[in-house]
Amino acid sequence: MNRFYLLATLLTASSLFTTWPTRAAADQVVEAGETLVLKDDLILTGETSLDIKGLPDRRCTLVGNGYRIRTDGRWTGAVRVRNCDVRRLGAPAKLTADGRRVAVEYPALELKIEGDGTLLVEHCDFDESAAVHVQNEDQSTTIFRGNTLRDTTLARADKDIDKSSPCFVARGSSPSRKLFQGNRVYRSQARFASPNWLVGGDTDADSNLCIGIRIGLFAEGVGTIVRGNYLHQRMPITDEYPYFSQVSTFSTSKGALGEHNVIRDGEWIVRFVEGEFRYNLITDIIDHDLMQNGSIGRIHHNLFVAGKSDSRPGSMGGCIAVIYPPKEAGEGIEIFNNVFDGGEWLDVPGVEVAPGAFVKSLRNNVFFNFAHTERYAKGRQGMVRASWNDETATTTSPVRLGYADYNLFHSPQAKSPRNYLLSVADKVQRKDAGFGHHDVPRGGEVDVQVAPQFKGPIPKEFPFSDNDIKSGHVTVSKILAFYREAYTPAAGSPLIDGGDPHDGQGTNIGAIDAGAVGLTGGFGLFGQSNK
Secondary structure: OOHHHHHHHHHOOOOOEEEOOOEOOOOEEEOOOOEEEOOOOEEEEEOOOEEEEOEOOEOEEEEOOOOOEEEEEEEOOEEEEEOEEEEOOOEEEEEOOOOOOEEEEEOOEEEEEOOOOEEEEEOOEEEOOOOEEEEEOOOOEEEEEOOEEOOOOOOOOOOOHHHOOOOEEEEEOOOOOEEEEOOEEOOOEEEEOOOOEEEEOOOHHHOOEEEEEOOEEEEOOOOOEEEOOEEEEEOOOOOOOOOOOOOEEEEEOOOOEEEOOEEEOOOEEEEOOOOEEEOOEEEOOOOEEEEEEEOOOEEEOOEEEOOOOOOOOOOEEEEEEEEEOOOOOOOOEEEEOOEEEOOOOOOOOOEEEOOOOOEEEEEOOEEEOOOOOOEEOOEEOOOEEEOOOOHHHOOOOOEEEOOEEOOEEEOOOOOOOOOEOOEEOOOOOOOOOOEOOOOOOOOOOOOOOOOOOEOOOOOOOOOOOHHHHHHOOOOHHHHHHHHHHHOOEOOOOOOOOOOOHHHOOOOOOOOOOOOOOOOOOOOOOOOOOOO
């Protein structure tokens, strides 16, 4: 017998058992400790509201029996669900007849909220339930905080991207601030295609922990901030999952900000950041690139670390692969004040640029610990070079940089170190300001290498377990503080005050500004200035 049907049967004789009509004609309240069992879809219309009033010590239960909570027509009411165990709400998606892609979904919550309507879901546990879909229009708001989306979610997370779907989807045009904070997501992605979401926040309690198959945070709304989250993409190679396709872990569009996040594992761990991406740790590459991007966005003060993934490694393309041309004349991606650590095993460029793509500025970066061999695909290997499949660059250095200076290179394992295999128009490498003249050491020889002198010790692999992170023993701020301390310039380091003066007097080369490590001193909880 279905355990949810059995639960409903046992509770029928209890005063704590409530059933609902298909279409709610009035406000509905479920008091603390009560159980709500659906016998059909619950449809909200007009101003009707649902209020499930669980308490930490008197939790409610919602048994969906495969049915859904959804809106019909213009709905301006409120759904408030607190301290509730949600079981089997919604139903599995259906695939197309050929089984190749998702055809239709049956979300647990499918709400179009208008007027001043509200969705509030706090401290709930979703087990064997489908996705949450919310569309905020007018001035409506959503708060989704402190919830657990278990790995039993009915949102599809398959080895094939076309047969996968997110477990949380936010749409709409409401300009109101909306919150996704302190959640635990253990399978599938959360996507934000509406403006002004705060995903995470300023404290460790706000951090979303996303650990599992096809997890990810994707922000496409102007004004959205993704801050202080932990993401660990899992890609197990098993009989069920002999491969994975099109796996990305993080993305933000133009007008969105991603900062102070810890992002681990994936094929393209970060993909198509068009806004600002700063103060993040990206590590444990499985396949392809630590970041794949177009020619737009500001990428700065990040740690790009090869690490050691616990999944089977595949082919690698580069640390940052810039693959698309600028959308408008004069545009180009800016890559500055980052650390690229090849972990003594990466044999890929630090930055590779495809034909037509353009890096507007490449400055104040550290490239070190790469194990470059002599060749890369059909051409010479180098730290800043053309994309692997660009045959026009086998003997030339194409002009794909607008400015490249104040960088440091150090890879003792490299067979024949080459710093730049791309050019800046009308400039001579290491002779002209704007093309390597101020690289460390200033005015030195082409391809010279200088040790960055970090405090260290430089981690060879990620030192914290997911179990300790889930329990709260290890927090996002603790992880960031550990890595930032390791990559801080030691006393006497050439990185100190060695950066481009146009970024301010005393600017360091690398990701860590002088004095910017720690959780105090005006740098915020996550340990580095938000300047």
